[in-house]
Amino acid sequence: MIRNDYVPFVSEIKDVIKHTDIEYTFRMAYVGEVKPGQFFEVSIPKYGEAPISVSGIGKDFIDLTIRRVGKVTDEVFEHYVGDSLLLRGPYGNGFDINIYKGRELVVIAGGTGLSPVRGVVDYFSKHTDEVESLTLISGFKKPNDILFSEDLARWKESMNVILTVDYADGDTECQVGLVTEYIPKLKLNNKNNTTAIVVGPPAMMKFSVQGLLNIGIPEENIWVSQERKMCCGLGKCGHCKIGDVYVCLDGPVFNYTKSKTLID
Amino acid sequence: MGYIATNLELDSFMSELAKKYRIFAPKRFVNSGIFSDTDCIRYGEISSVNEMVFDEKSQYSFKETILPIIQTLFFFTEGNTNEADIPQKDIIVFLRSCDMHGVKRLDDMYLNNGPADYYYHQIRDKVKFILMGCKQSFENCFCVSMGTNRTDRYDMSIDQYDDIYRIDCKNKVWQKQLDDMNIPQEAVTPAYVTENSTSVSIPENLDFTVTKSKMWDEYDTRCIGCGRCNFVCPTCTCFSMQDMFYSENGKVGERRRVWASCMVDGFTDVAGGGSYRQKKGQRMRFKVLHKVHDYKQRNGYHMCVGCGRCDDICPEYISFSNCINKLSKAMKEVSK
Ligand SMILES: Cc1cc2nc3c(=O)[nH]c(=O)nc-3n(C[C@H](O)[C@H](O)[C@H](O)COP(=O)(O)OP(=O)(O)OC[C@H]3O[C@@H](n4cnc5c(N)ncnc54)[C@H](O)[C@@H]3O)c2cc1C
Ligand code: SF4
Ligand code: SF4
Ligand code: FES
Numbered sequence: 001m002i003r004n005d006y007v008p009f010v011s012e013i014k015d016v017i018k019h020t021d022i023e024y025t026f027r028m029a030y031v032g033e034v035k036p037g038q039f040f041e042v043s044i045p046k047y048g049e050a051p052i053s054v055s056g057i058g059k060d061f062i063d064l065t066i067r068r069v070g071k072v073t074d075e076v077f078e079h080y081v082g083d084s085l086l087l088r089g090p091y092g093n094g095f096d097i098n099i100y101k102g103r104e105l106v107v108i109a110g111g112t113g114l115s116p117v118r119g120v121v122d123y124f125s126k127h128t129d130e131v132e133s134l135t136l137i138s139g140f141k142k143p144n145d146i147l148f149s150e151d152l153a154r155w156k157e158s159m160n161v162i163l164t165v166d167y168a169d170g171d172t173e174c175q176v177g178l179v180t181e182y183i184p185k186l187k188l189n190n191k192n193n194t195t196a197i198v199v200g201p202p203a204m205m206k207f208s209v210q211g212l213l214n215i216g217i218p219e220e221n222i223w224v225s226q227e228r229k230m231c232c233g234l235g236k237c238g239h240c241k242i243g244d245v246y247v248c249l250d251g252p253v254f255n256y257t258k259s260k261t262l263i264d
Numbered sequence: 265m266g267y268i269a270t271n272l273e274l275d276s277f278m279s280e281l282a283k284k285y286r287i288f289a290p291k292r293f294v295n296s297g298i299f300s301d302t303d304c305i306r307y308g309e310i311s312s313v314n315e316m317v318f319d320e321k322s323q324y325s326f327k328e329t330i331l332p333i334i335q336t337l338f339f340f341t342e343g344n345t346n347e348a349d350i351p352q353k354d355i356i357v358f359l360r361s362c363d364m365h366g367v368k369r370l371d372d373m374y375l376n377n378g379p380a381d382y383y384y385h386q387i388r389d390k391v392k393f394i395l396m397g398c399k400q401s402f403e404n405c406f407c408v409s410m411g412t413n414r415t416d417r418y419d420m421s422i423d424q425y426d427d428i429y430r431i432d433c434k435n436k437v438w439q440k441q442l443d444d445m446n447i448p449q450e451a452v453t454p455a456y457v458t459e460n461s462t463s464v465s466i467p468e469n470l471d472f473t474v475t476k477s478k479m480w481d482e483y484d485t486r487c488i489g490c491g492r493c494n495f496v497c498p499t500c501t502c503f504s505m506q507d508m509f510y511s512e513n514g515k516v517g518e519r520r521r522v523w524a525s526c527m528v529d530g531f532t533d534v535a536g537g538g539s540y541r542q543k544k545g546q547r548m549r550f551k552v553l554h555k556v557h558d559y560k561q562r563n564g565y566h567m568c569v570g571c572g573r574c575d576d577i578c579p580e581y582i583s584f585s586n587c588i589n590k591l592s593k594a595m596k597e598v599s600k
Contacts, residue, residue, distance in 0.1 A: 004382040006337045006519075007345050045340040046507050046517060050535075069535040086345075202538075229534050231505045235378025237524070238502030239531065242540075243472060244558035249378045263475050264532075264540040 005234055008043040008086035014061055016080065019147045022068040023112065024077065025055060028085065030062045035094030036119025037225060037253045040064065041233050043086035044075045051230045051248075054090065055115035055148075056122070062090075065115040065147065091233040092252050095120050095197070095223070103195050104133040104188050106217075108179050108208045110200020114138055114147055116225050116252070117199050125155045132193065134159040135186060139179035139204070141166050146174075179204065183211035191216045199225040209256060222256035265439050266452030267431040273447055274313050274422070274429045280441060281356060282311045285392070288329040289358035290322035291315055297323075298577070307357075316358065318424040321402040323577060325366060325498035326359040330387050331374075331523075337383065339518045340507075348518070350386040358394045358422075361456060362405070362571040365412035366498030367393065372563055373501045392435065395421035397455030404572030406462040406585050412569040414456045421454035430454075462572065464588040466556045467595050474553070477594035479587075480545035486580050487544035491525030493574035493584065499555070499567050502526060526551055552587055 015027035034057050041049045042064065050072040056063030068077045076085065097120065105124060107117050124134050136155060140146050143165050155161050162182050164175040175182075179200075188194050194217050198208045205224055212222055228247045231237035240247035242262040245254075254262075269277070281287060291308040295301065305317050306324040336348040359367075374384035395418040398405075407413040419435040432452040433439050494500040504524040509517035524531060527547045532540040541547050559567035574584040 002380045002382050002385050004347060005379055006382065007347060010343075045519075046509050048505060048507055073535075227534065228540070229532050231503065231521075231524075234381070236374060236381055236501070237504065237521070238526065239504070239524070241554075243553075244561045246377070261472060263472055264546075 005088065006232075008041070008049075008088040010084050011087045012084045013080055019065070019149070020145055022077075023065060023145075023147055025063050025065040026076075026080065026085065027056075027061050027063050028087065029060060030087070031060050032090075034062055034090045035096075036123070037094035037116050038090040038092045039116075039233070039252065040087045040089030041091070041230075042066070042072065042076060043088065044072050044079075045086070047072045047075045049088075049231075050076075051091070051227075051233060053116035053225075053252075055118045057119055063118075065112065065118075067112050089233065091248055093250065095253055097123055099223075100124070100195050100197075101130050103131060103193050103221075104135075104190065105131050106135045106137070106186060106188075106194060106196040106212070108137045108139075108183070108196065108198045108200070108212075110139050110179060110204035110208075111141065111145065112147065113200035113204075113225070117197055118148060118151065120197065121155060121159075122151065125158050128158050132189065135162070136160070137162045137164070137179045137182050139164045139166070139200070143168050143174065178207075180207045180211045183208065184215055186215065188215075192218060192221075195221045195223065197223045197225075219256045219260070224254055224256060224259050225252045226254060226259065226262075227252065265433050265442075266450050267433060267442050267447045268450050268452075269429045269431055269442075269447050271313065271427055271429070273445060274431075277438075277441060277445060277447075278313050279311065281438075285354045285356045286351075287311065287356045287358075288326070289316045290320075290396075292317050298579075313429075318396060321360075321405070321571070321573070321576070323573065324496050325571065325573060326357050326363050327366070327370070327498050327500075329355065329357050330367075330391055331370060331384065331501070334520055334522045335383060336518050336520050337505075339516075341516050350383070351390070354390045354392070355387070356392050356394060358396055360396050360398055360571075361415045362407045362410075362412045362569040363498050364393060364395060364415040364417055365410075365569045366571070368417075369499040369559075369567055369569070370501060377562075392419040393417070394419060395454055397421055397423040397430075398457050399423065399455045401457045401460040402572070404462055404575040404583075404585065405457070405460045406464050406570040406572055408458065408460050408570075409462075409464045410566060410568055410570035413458070413460075418454075421452070423452075423455045460570075462575075462585050464570070464585050465592065466566070466588060467592040469595055469599075470557050470591055472553070472557075473598045474591060474594050475549055476598045478597065479590050479594045480549045483545040483548040483582065484543050486582055487527070487548055488580060489528050489544050489547065490579060491528040492577045492579065493582075494525035494527055494551070495523060496573040496577045498571060498573070499569060500525070502531075526554075548582075548587070552584065552591075555584075556588055556591075 012029040017025040055065040228240040235249040296304040374381040503521040555568035
């Protein structure tokens with residue numbers, strides 16, 4: 001008998017962590033194999049579904065960091081109280097940790113783009129011996145938009161963290177400027193042995209990859225995570241298709257050599 | 265095994281089949297065509313062979329018989345989800361060679377691209393196909409170019425000649441029924457065409473650089489993004505999800521999937537106003553390359569089966585086959 005992948009299951013909300021007014025992390029009961037970079041469809045009857053990346057993985061839970069932007073996500077924020085959510089997944093290929101082992105790793109994240117890579121950064125922040133060097137450049141619009149502040153503080157102790165905001169009204173502890181400004185300043189021993197992961201809004205990804213190529217990081221060492229409209233997550237509905245690729249099946253994580261051939 | 269049956273004989277055979285199967289075939293829907301006073305030939309349930317239309321091409325393909333336009337996936341009740349019932353009765357679908365090749369595309373999409381689709385699988389398991397031979401090519405058909413003009417993947421074939429039917433039956437159970445009815449045997453090969461008035465040639469060197477060609481711009485203003493070309497296509501498989509509610513409080517309802525189209529507005533819209541392929545020409549490019557380039561890259565054979573329904577239906581007289589034939593020139597343009 002074939003499994004019915006469309007029917008969601010009920011997952012209990014174990015905890016809610018409020019980062020900003022419109023961005024919360026929901027800690028959801030879940031037991032099973034999940035990789036950072038994979039995603040779940042969060043489902044609210046009457047409102048539909050939204051693909052959300054796992055931002056944290058534990059023995060009996062997954063974290064979903066959700067930004068309130070529309071129909072489904074509004075409803076999640078309005079009605080989650082002490083309750084549960086309907087989920088299906090995990091979907092997508094996710095990040096393969098092994099690719100980054102034994103190399104210098106640079107992770108560049110824009111805004112909520114930090115969620116899908118949080119698992120990767122967290123893993124290596126705890127296993128710094130498994131990489132030659134480890135840098136995170138994490139950019140947000142304003143100091144109020146910063147996500148995962150506690151993680152960022154913790155990560156600072158074991159790795160190189162560059163936290164930037166596009167602009168700040170008053171004093172701030174973080175750097176001010178775009179993530180791309182910090183790429184030429186990266187101190188790397190061997191660019192050919194450096195891998196980079198870039199996740200964020202389309203424009204930020206474009207210029208960050210350009211920046212990495214400019215400093216001599218080979219394109220096959222760059223990985224990106226793509227977002228597209230999705231309805232099924234199962235390679236059927238066609239909404240996420242670009243060229244010969246289905247973002248939900250073949251991605252969302254792509255090597256840049258593949259990603260650059262995808263013409264919307 | 266070949267048989268020659270009269271209308272009466274075939275009809276009584278069909279009424280036998282109708283006891284076990286729901287039978288779908290092209291039917292005439294009077295005055296429901298796209299222009300006034302025109303009929304629409306499309307799929308509907310039949311119980312007699314006399315309801316079928318043999319001598320015209322159906323405007324819509326067989327697709328809706330195994331991939332419903334609207335399909336309920338499950339129901340929501342207070343805190344619960346209940347799977348929708350799957351039709352119990354077996355199904356027979358009458359179709360032509362190009363469409364039989366279309367079934368292979370639907371199968372590869374719904375059973376092999378990612379995990380097998382539960383709902384499609386349930387219906388597909390119950391379907392038998394009866395081929396309608398093509399004695400002559402119809403307007404805009406280009407199956408010969410696509411290599412889809414012949415097939416031997418059928419349970420039975422039926423060709424109509426005046427008042428007799430030439431049948432080739434591969435299904436053992438049905439053979440026995442025909443034998444029991446004493447229907448005379450004779451070797452039968454289903455009719456098929458060997459040439460069409462339309463032909464296409466897909467350049468060998470076709471690749472994504474063709475996206476840079478100016479040829480796509482022509483469609484920016486000509487195409488109105490109505491998506492009809494997708495809906496009549498036997499190989500288009502896209503859908504969107506929709507939640508429907510029966511009560512105001514939103515406690516009881518259903519989630520469905522409905523056919524979608526890469527040619528219409530909103531297909532790629534994401535939160536915050538993001539959208540891809542806003543221009544109609546870019547959508548045309550995406551569709552055309554899917555049918556004759558990137559599907560093949562993924563599956564090893566072309567998606568388009570050459571039924572020509574997209575050309576038949578387009579209100580703007582945009583010809584898909586013409587567009588394919590412009591690709592050679594476009595490749596030259598971009599490789600300069
Ligand atoms: C692989 C993947 C991972 C994602 N991870 C996260 C995450 O970790 N946190 C987060 O906050 N957001 C994430 N998103 C974006 C999130 O899916 C959208 O913000 C969400 O779908 C918006 O739904 P809505 O109904 O609230 O918004 P509306 O604007 O009301 O959405 C309308 C429709 O568009 C679709 N849609 C809108 N935006 C997107 C989008 N970006 N991608 C796919 N479909 C979309 C929705 O499914 C819905 O059908 C991710 C998207 C993808 C594709
Ligand atoms: S495309 Fe070929 S097989 Fe299909 S209806 Fe036309 S002639 Fe028949
Ligand atoms: S090509 Fe024709 S049928 Fe297709 S969307 Fe454009 S106008 Fe409609
Ligand atoms: S989300 Fe449906 S095919 Fe990818």
